Amino acid sequence: MSLKVLVVDDSSFFRRRVSDIINAAPRLEVVDVATNGKEAVEKALALKPDVITMDIEMPVMDGISAVREIMASQPTPILMFSSLTHEGAKATLDALEAGALDFLPKKFEDIARNKDEAVNLLQQRVQQIASRRALLRRTSLRPVRPVVSASSRTTSITTSPTRFRASGKSYQLTAIGTSTGGPVALQKILTKLPANYPHPILLIQHMPATFTAAFAARLNSLCQITVKEAADGDVLKPGVAYLAPGGMQMMLEGRANSAKIRILDGGDRMNYKPCVDVTFGSAAKIYQDKVLSMVLTGMGADGREGARMLKSSGSTVWAQDEESCVVYGMPQAVAKAGISSEDLPLERIAERILVELKRH
Structure with missing residues (x-):
């Protein structure tokens, strides 16, 4: 049909x-x-x-x-x-x-x-x-009601959501890659993070070059953290999210405690500009096992090889679950390859991040 x-x-x-x-x-x-x-x-x-x-x-x-x-x-x-x-x-x-x-x-x-x-x-x-x-x-980006535990209700007809536990790992960087459905997903996650988020955040969203500045400005107006379109030479700072510019590639150079962003030409042979694999791979080399990374909704498999590099370095990789994805392509590629340690519903990713960082 x-x-x-x-x-x-x-x-x-x-x-x-x-x-x-x-x-x-x-x-x-x-x-x-x-x-x-x-x-x-x-x-x-x-x-x-x-x-x-x-x-x-x-x-x-x-x-x-x-x-x-x-x-x-x-x-x-x-x-x-x-x-x-x-x-x-x-x-x-x-x-x-x-x-x-x-x-x-x-x-x-x-x-x-x-x-x-x-x-x-x-x-x-x-x-x-x-x-x-x-x-x-x-x-749709309507306000999300906070989860109410079953114990606080007089009656309950639903099962309490799974309680997350921190792995005990320490981190110096968060990295998130996404494509189709990503603007809504990123907004839902980032608006729940506190202003004193303990380390920098890298955002790689497949998006045309003229869109990323407007998207970063919108997120910055809605979030407690600072969100900006990444610029060449930016020094990574805690509580700041750096959105990769459309049509370009975002990489890191230097050492973990003083890393800088390099914005490079997108490259004619690259399918994605920006490319999640490129940024994730760069982060793996500098931050080794100190990256908390996740692959969200999107078409294709961008992010799989970069996530593989992160996992090989000892970093944490999560994927958005199928039910909450607009397109279950990129997260599926990571999950099927056995790279992600957890598959999470969109509505609870921010909660899971804060538990992992022991700030919940």
Whole structure:
């Protein structure tokens, strides 16, 4: 059975182009199109598509407002199309916060090496998010209620969550790699960390170059820790998270107590810019067994080899569990290779970090 797709855009040319690409895939079928957000909301309710592709700037109702209404009435996996500009980045992050699962640049050839790769990329993204309907309410960035222990209730109908225990290891660095679904996942984790977090944090998120500055600024405005887009020569400081710039590679140099960030050209032969493997591998060489690392939701296997290097050096590697991932690719690669010591639900990763650091 084909996956039903609703294509939403005010440009007839773009609607036709996206529809042709989607219909060319054996398992995908465009069941209808909409020219604005209001039509999208109505057709989402009537047609119950498996996936919606959504433009941001449209007449009558914009894409972000449409995402909010659809998520409230007919939760559906939504793939946003956005411009590769600073304003486009901010709007895309708003759409992800509203409940969209993923995004592509409107000129999606910009993140592909040729036309065929761009076509495959769009088809693959649509198919990947189609199966994640059950995640939608949990991946929206609504305030999370604190866990209440069963002993504090007069009655209980649910089992208490597993209590974490610290391993007793000491750390000097936290490193997190992610891709599809990562912006929401990182926000959920980082907003729960205290301002006096005891060591630096490296963030590697697959994201276009024009998006990372806006994403770092958003996280910094929401978090108690400091979050910044990493710059060449930054000296790592406790309580600061450094987001790898899009289109570049982030490495470390120096010694563990005075390490500096090096930002290097992305490289034509590298599939990912930034690449989790590159940063993780660099961290393993300098920090040896003192890295607390995790691989979160994302397509592909980036992070597996870097995580292997970290584990070989004696560092800790965790993976996000399948149920809470938007795309269970990167964490699955780490888990299947036997590299991760724990597979954790997104909602409890921050809690697990604080227990491990004995700050819970």
